[in-house]
Amino acid sequence: LDLQTKRWRDIVREMSFDIENIIDDFMRKIGDKIRKDGLVKKTIRRLKTSIARHQIADQIEAVKKLVCETSERRRRMQLPLLVWKGRRMSSSLG
Secondary structure: OOHHHHHHHHHHHHHHHHHHHHHHHHHHHOHHHOOOOOHHHHHHHHHHHHHHHHHHHHHHHHHHHHHHHHHHHHHHOOOOOEEEEOOEEEEOOO
């Protein structure tokens, strides 16, 4: 891979780590609190987790924007699509 493609690959890898961290935050703050309770308990839990939900939604929007920008940058730079093949990356061109 050329230097430009390697840099793009590293950016995509870093974004995947960011996405994984957002999912971990969600599961830690909200996901493990999902239970089958009555309406009152559910409502109280939703109120208690509303700040975390908004923070996570903001993080998702920021990453989504970054993914779109990175994809557009790849298109403008005419970089090949990379395909994961086991322990190595290969170009979709060959």
